[in-house]
Amino acid sequence: MTIKKITTLFLFIASFSIVAQQKITLEEIWSGAFRTKGMDELHAMKNTNQYTVLDFNRTSRSMQIDLYDFATLEKISTLIDTKDFQELSSIDSYTFDKTESKILLATNSSPIFRHSFIADYFVYDIKSKSLKKFTEKQIQEPTFSSDGSKIAYAFENNLYIYDVITQTHLQITQDGKKNAIINGITDWVYEEEFAFVKAFDWNKTGDKIAFIRFDETDVPEFSMDIYNEGLYPTQTVFKYPKAGEKNALVSLHIYDLKTNVSTKIDLGNYSDFYIPRIEWTNEANTLSAQIMNRHQNNLDLHFIDAVSGKTKIVLNEKDKAYVDITDNLTFLVDNSFIWTSEKDGFNHVYHYDKNGKLQNQITKGDWEVTAYYGYDEKNKTIYYQSVENGSINRDVYSINISGKKKTKLTTKTGTNDATFSPNFQYFINTYSSATNAPLYTLNESKTGKELKKIQSNEELEAKVATYDIAPKEFFTLTTSKGYTLNAWSIKPKDFDTSKKYPVLMYQYSGPGSQQVANQWNSANDYWYYMLAQKGYIVICVDGRGTGFKGADFKKVTYKELGKYEVEDQIDAAKEIAKYNYVDPSRIGIWGWSYGGFMSSNCILKGNDVFKTAIAVAPVTSWRYYDSIYTERYMQTPQENASGYDNNSPINHVEKLKGNYLLIHGTADDNVHVQNTMKMIEALVQANKQFDWAIYPDKNHGIYGGKTRLQLYTKMTNFLLEKL
Incomplete structure (x- = not known):
């Protein structure tokens, strides 16, 4: 072989090696290079x-x-x-x-x-x-009436109706006022914790609008300084009920377009209650409203006669811990309805008649229904998603309303999600897994047969394959207390069992959440792959309190947020430390929001286990968080002071031994920067050294411009130096 040929071959091999072993950069991750x-x-x-x-x-x-x-x-x-x-x-x-x-x-x-x-x-x-x-x-939330002739909308806390034909506007509420009265739009805490904004609904004939009115007058205010570019900061002030504080007083009203009269509905003898959902049934004069007590462990489904104003409770849900709110209530042609409930220990689908009498529990088993897609009246078939094929996976199923003829419609193991055609003949399936980028296919609904590929991400899969990374591995981890927990790990591509690696644990851990899921990469996953390229192992463990493994597993943390979840992360870290390829002196943990609350507690309560922790936008005391979320899991501070204080990182700062990085945005309307400021002061007074970063005018997501790149660069450098 000539020298020229040898040189050419060498250059080819070298260039191939570079392509095959590319390194992931933060600039790529946050510029959208891996977008699907x-x-x-x-x-x-x-x-x-x-x-x-x-x-x-x-x-x-x-x-x-x-x-x-x-x-x-x-x-x-x-x-x-x-x-x-x-x-x-x-x-x-x-x-x-x-x-x-x-x-x-x-x-x-x-x-x-x-x-x-x-x-x-x-x-x-x-x-x-x-x-x-x-x-x-x-304006906010404009919504067509049933015949399309009118549009209801909200403006500055009042409701209006626009007549499409006459092109005229009618104001139907008059008392809306900022930080006082809101008509037809939810307040901050309903929006955040009950996950809806439009608190009004047209009936089926378009002659009535039901709406919720919020009286925030006595709700305490929270203020945030906004620094902007001006000479003086401005201030945003809004109503935010913290745990144990006064909530907005809610009332239910029906406006009749024929009489132009608004009627307040007498819901009975409730005090300090929530109205987390309203929806007109298929009967034009029958409104449904879900009424829940402040502890959120008792829910009444009311049917309200819009003519007489009379109400009746057609269904009651009670729970020793709490009842979750969903959007799964669906009215059928005969006004019977579909409902999902955890009452047998797992989330399942139920069918009730129009008077609330149970007709049938449609799905059963030690697994959870995770989405309800709809009901095909013609074929009497219900379509849903569940974790029957393992709690980290999702599949699409059909079942007769009688509970028979269950059919699994998806075949690929991972996460499947469906959008059905109006006649339920077809569905568009969205599939991904840890190794398969999102794939959209057209499927036939009777058997699930794939008919055609719509959209795929083969180019991205091929691109990711050129990087020097090993795929995410799923496994279960059993703690010393005997709890078997779902987990995944990302290891260096050149992983060698004879070496000792540092470990970064990631978790969120909030009630009903899930981070160990068989689905395609998030932006954070690419960061973990980048860290693996630098010689780290990244591991995620879903402990007790997380979702999709039954009500008992999820609700064990009731009244003790931060106790059992922290125990599980510490115990998991102790098991990981035993792996022969792990350096037990170099285990770190990080998280955002609830995950920041957890990582803070872990480096304090597990100070002999964790060397380093990063907490982004953490809750540091549930006393500072909102009423609906916190009290659902903790009751009020007045009732459960020890539950709040024993698990607050602020009260354990003297235990800090390792490296701690605390991060927050000043315009976080969700987890207020107050949490971090209180934590900082406690650490200072305990004479503890730590690192911190504050992002001006950034909300709970801490993003915008180069913000995420700068943030993840800071976290990467901290880990390289401290772990």
Whole structure:
């Protein structure tokens, strides 16, 4: 072989080696280099066997709502393209009227809190291709009436109705006032913890609107300084009920468009209660309302006669710990209803008649239903998602409403999620696993047979394969106390059992949560792969209190948040320390939010186990967190002082031995920076050395511009130096 040929071969091998062993960088992770392709704003139509997707044309820099056929996946038409309308800069979200002939389009959205926002709204008529901005105000939650002739919306804490035909506005509440009275929109704590914003609903004939009114007058205020670019900071002040403090007083009202009269509904002898859901049934004059006590361990489902105002309780749920709120309540044609409940120890589907009499428990077993998709009246078939194939996996199933003829519709092990066609003939399945990037396929609903591939991420899979990383491994870990816990690990590609590796543990651990799930990579996973390339093993363990393994496993932490979860992380770390390839003197732990609460407790209570901890946006005392979330799991501080204080990291700062990094954003409306400031002061007075970083004007997510890159660079450098 000539020297030239040898040199060429050497260069080829060297270049191949570089390609095959690329290193992940933080710049790549936070620039979107590993972003997946998906189907944005996928909506199944109601009246035709079609669906819409919000697309973006990079060439024209415009957005389109495209209509597709479920059976063929062929694009039928573009319903609207922003390039045709100068006044429509973008489409942030969209909803159809009942006839699907008009679309409500949101643009120029401005966020308020996690779910809420104000925006400019337009009505688009598909047939005439006319676009109309029906109010110059930035409004909230506009919603078509059943016949599409009217739109109800909220503006500055009051409710309005816009008549599409006469083009007139009617204000139906008058007393809305910031930080005092809210009509038809939830307050901060309902939005965050009951996960809804629109607290009003049209009935089936479009002549009545039910709404919840919030009186926040006596709720304590929280203030945040906003530093901006100005000479003086500004201040944001909002009502935030902390644990044990006064909540908003809620009341239920029905506005009759025929009489223009609003009626307050007498719900009975409740005091200090919640209305976490309202929904009109299929009977135009029957409204459903879920009423829950402050402890959230008793829920009554009321049916309310809108004409007489009389109410009756058709269903009651009690629990020794708490009852979870869902959006699974579904009314069938005969006004019987589907309900999900954990009352037999696992979350399952139930069918009740219109008077609340149990007809059947449809699903049964020592596994959880994780999503309810709908009911096919024609074939008397219910579609749902569950963890029957292992708590880290998700599959789609069908079952007859009688509880018979159960069919598993998905075959690939991992996480499957479905969007069904209106006639339930087809579903679009979204599948991913730890080793398979998201794949969208068209499937037939009777057998689950895959008919066609819609969208895949093979390019991303191929790209990830060029990096020097080993796939995530799932396993179970049994602690010294005998608890078997789900776990995963990410190891260096050149892992050698004869070496001793440092370990970083990641967890969240909040009630009903799950981090050990067989699904595609998050941005954090790429960070873990990067750390593995630097010689670390990353391990995640879901301890007691996390979800999808039954009510007892989840609710064991009741009244003791931070006790059993911390025990499990410490015990898991002790087991990991026994692995012959782990350096027991170099085990660290990190987490965000609830996970930051946990990592703080772990380095204090487990100071002989953990060398290093990072806590981002942590709760440091549940006394500082909101009423609905905290009291659901802890009752009030007045009732359960020891539960609050024994597990607060603030009260254990004298135990700090290792390296501790504390991080928070000053504009965090969720977990207030007060938590970190109190923790800092306690550490200072205990004369403990620690590191901390504060991000001005950043909320609970701590992002924007280069923020995430800077944050993860700081955390990476801290781990390289301290672990």
